Amino acid sequence: MTTFAEPQAQVRPPEPRTGRTVLLPFIAFAAALYVIGYAGEAGPVWGLLIGLSTFGLFWWIKVTRSFVDGIVLVVASTISYSMFNVVVASREIGVTSGLAFRAALPIAIIGIAAGWVTQRNSGGTRVSTIVISASAWAGGAYVALLTAVAVGVLDRVRPGQTTTQLLTFGLFIAVGVASGILGATTNVSFWLGKATPLAVGGGALVTILAWNEIGFSAYEIWVKLLNIGDFLGEFWPPQFTWPKSLGQPSSFNMGKALIETFQIAIVGATVGCFVAAPLSFMASRPTAPNAAVYWISKSFLNLVRTIPDLFWAVFFATAVGFGKPFAGALAMIMFSLAIMAKLLSETVDAIDLGPLEAARAAGATHGQVIARAAFPQVLPNFIAYGLYVFELNIRASVVIGFVGAGGIGRLLDERRQFFRWDEVMAIVLVIFAVVLVIEAVSIYARRRIA
C-alpha cells in the first residue's frame, strides 16, 4: 500500500473582513451627512467629520476586498452622488434629472476604465482588481459627495458660482491624490499608485471641466427629442433640384459636384498611396536602410498624420487658391499619404525576414531586397489598404469642400449658408448613399483579396 508523506501543517488564512458590518455604518453616516447638508446645517464640526470619514473610508477599502461590497459601495455612492446633483439641479434650474446623470455617469465610466488601467499590475485576480479600482473610484465619488455637500452649504451662506466651481475642480484633483494614497497603501504594485490618480483624477477633472464648458445637458436633449417634429419639418421633404437663377452664386449642380468629389478622391488616393509605399519601407525597422533615414521618415510621417484633413484643405486652398479642386486634391494626397504610410509601415514591421536574408545572401542590393523580397509580402495588404484609403478619401473629400477645396462639400456649404435645410438634406442623402455604396464595394473587394 502506498503511504503518503505526512501532510505539512497548513495554515488557513484569516478570512478578510467582509466589511458589510463596516459598510452599514458608513452608509448611515453618509446618509446623515447628506440629510444634514441638505438641511443647511453648517459649522466647524463639518471639516472634522469629512476628514474622519475620508480616512475611515480608505482604511475600510484597504482591509476589505469583497466583490459584493464593492458593488454595494459603487451603487450606494453613485446613488448618493446623483441625489446630490438632483438637489443642486432643483435649486439652480428647476427639477431635472439631467444634472444627476451628467455628473454621475461619466465618472462611473472613468472609474471603470481606471480599473482596467491598473488591472494587469495587481497581484490578485482580475475580479479582485476590478473591485479594488472600482472601490477607489467609489471612494473618490464618496469624498466628492461629502465635499460637494459642504460646498453646497458654503454656497448658500455665501452665494457665488465661481466658488462652487473652483472647489469642485479642486475636489477632483483631491480625489486623484487620495486615490494615489489608496493605491500606495494597498498591496498592489507601485505603478497602480501612479496610474490610478492619473486616470481617475485626470479623467474626472477633464469631464467636469468639459461638461461645464460645453453646457451639456441630458435635459436639453430630452426636450429637443420631444419636439423632434419641429425641426424635422425644416429638413423634410428633401429638395433634390433647385433653380439656379435666383441670383445666387450657385454655379454647381449635384452631378457635377459629385464627379469633382470623385476626381479629388481618385487623385488623392493614387498619388498618396504611391508616394507612401517607398516611405513606408524607409519608416519600418526591417527595411530602413539606416537609422537616420528611419527616424527622419518616421518623424515626417507622424507630423503629416497629426494635421487633420480639413486643415490640409484650408492650407492648400489658401496657398493655391480658394474654390479650386486642385487644392482639395493636394489635401487628399497628404491625407492618403499619412494613412497609407502608417498602415503599410506597420505591416512591413511584421513581415517574414527570411526571404530578406535569402535575397541578401544572393547578393541583392538593398533596393532589390525591398522590391523582390519585402514588397511582394505586403502587396495584398497594399491593395487592400489602397481601397480603404480611397473609401476614406470619398468621405473626407465630401467634407473638405467646406473650406473652398471643391467637390460636393462646397455645394453643401453654399446651401447651408442660405438656410435651405431641405436642399441640405438632399445633398446629405446623396452623400450618405455614395458613402454606403463605396464602403460596400470596398469591403467586398478587400474580402476578395484577403
Next chain:
Amino acid sequence: MTVPDLAPDAIPDMARPAEPLAPKVIKWAVTFGILIPFIWAVAGLEVSPSRMWAAPGQVWVLISGMFPPDFTEMGRLMTKLLESIYVAWIGTLIGAMFSFPAGFMAAANISPRWLVAPTRAILSAIRAFPELILAIIFIVPFGLGPFTGAMAIGLHSIGTLGKLTSEVIEGVDDGPLEAIGASGGTTMLRMRFGVVPQAMPNIVAYWLYRFEINVRASAVLGLVGAGGIGAEIVARLRFRGDWPKAGAALILTIVAVLVIDAASAAIRRRIITGQPSQSPISKWMTAITGSHRDPRLTADPS
C-alpha cells in the same frame, strides 16, 4: 536502411508548364484600372503642369507667411483649443457609453441573429455620416456652439466604437464562456465573467484611440460654428496679415494633438500589455515615433 527512391539520380524528363495567362491579365487590368481613372481625374481637376510647378512655391509663400508665428492671442487660442478638446472628450464619452451595449448587441457570438443584423445596420448607417455633416444637421435643433459639436462627434463615435467593440467581443476566446455555461451560468453571467474580462482592455484602448481621432475631428468642427479652434485658423488664413496668427493656432493644434496622441498611446500600451514603458527615454521615443508593434494598438481608423 531503405528509403523510397523519390529523387532519381538523373534529371527527370519533365514538361515545362506554360506560363498561365490569368495573372498577367489581372496585372494589366489592375494597371489600367488605376491609370485610366487617374488620368480622367487629373484631366477633370484641370491640373496643368504649370500649376503643379507653381504649387510648391505657393505653399512656401504661405508657410513663410506664417513664420514667425504670432502668439499675442495666446489666451484666446488656448481657450478655443481647450474647447476643442472638451468637445472631443464629451463626444468620446457619449460614444463609449452607448457603443458598449451596442457592441454586445452587434456581436454574433453573444446576441441572437435578429438583434445582430439590425444593430449592425444602424451602426453602419451612423458611420456613413461624417461628423461635419452631423454637426450641420444638429445646428438646427441645438444651435451654434460646442454642444452641437459634442453631439455630432458623440453620435459618429457610437457608430465606429460600436463596430470595433463588437469585433473585440467576437474575438474573445469562447472557452471560458463554455465553462461558465457548463456550470450553469446565465447569459448575463457569461457576459460579466466570460466576455468582459477578456474584451475590456481592448475596448478601453479603442475608446482612447477614438478620443485621439475625435480631437482632430473637433478641431475641424469650428468651421461650421460648432466650437473649437478650427474656426480660428480658417478665419486667420483669410487675410494675409493674419497669417502669423494662423501659424500660431496651427502650431498649438499640432502640439496638442501630438501630446494627446503620445499620452493616449502610452496608456493604451499599458492597458493592453500591462507593462509600463521601460524608461522615460523609451517613452519619449514612443511619443516621437508613435511606433506600436501590437496590432491591437493600431485600430482601423474608420
Next chain:
Amino acid sequence: MSRIQFTGTTVTYPGGLTALKDVDLVIEEGEFVVIVGLSGAGKSTLLRSINGLVPVTGSVTVDGREVVGASNREIREIRSDVGMIFQTFNLVNRARVINNVLMGRLSMVPRWRSMFGLWPAHDKEIAMQSLERVGIVEKAYVRASDLSGGQQQRVGIARALAQEPKVILADEPVASLDPVTSHVVMRDLQRINRDLGITTIINLHFLDLARQYGQRLIGLKDGLLVFDGNIKDVDDDVFRGIYGRAITPDDLVEGRR
C-alpha cells in the same frame, strides 16, 4: 588554390555573444562538408561568416577574395558566387515559385529590370533549368505557399542554383522536414555536388544523415572547431565528443519516425 579559407575567424554579435572563436579551416573546391554540433555551437554562424551575413573579424576568403572589411559592392560579388539554403526555406510565400527562384538572379540582372520584375529571357531560362535540376519545374507557376515542405526546400535549392554558384551553404536544410523528404533533399544536394562540382557545406544535427551523405565532417562545440576529418574515421565516440553527451534517438532522423 583553396576555395574557402578561414584564418583566425571570430564572430562576435552586437549583444556581446562570441559565437565563433578563432577558427582556422580550409575547404577545398568541390568538397561535400557536413558540420555538426549542438544548437548554439556556432554552425549557422560559421556558414554566415562565409557570405558576410554576420559581423566577422579575422579573415575569411572565398576564392581568394576577402570577406572581412569588404565594401558593399565586393560583398555582393562574393555573395553572388555563394548560394544559400535555409532551414525555414525563406521563400516569399505569396510569390510564385519562378519568382522565388529568380531571386537568385538578382545580382546578375540590371537593377531597374529587377525592380519591375522584367527579367531577361536568359535569366528566366536559368531559373527554369534550376527547377528542372531539382525536379519540380512543373510547379513553376504555383504559389510557393501551396507547396509541401519538401517541395519548398527544393525551390530553395533551385534558387541557390540559379545563382550559378561556386559554393552552396545549407543551414539545417532538413530540420523542418520529415525523414523521407529529408533523404530526398540530401540526395538532391549530393547529386548537385557530384554533377556540378559545387563546393557544398551543410549544417546538420542528424548524425545518421551526416554519416550517410557526408565526405568530410567538421565538429563545432561552443564556437570552437573540435573535429575535422573524413567521415569514415568517425564513430560514435567522436559524436559523443562533439556533443559532450551520449547519442539519443533525437539525434537521428530515423529516431523521429
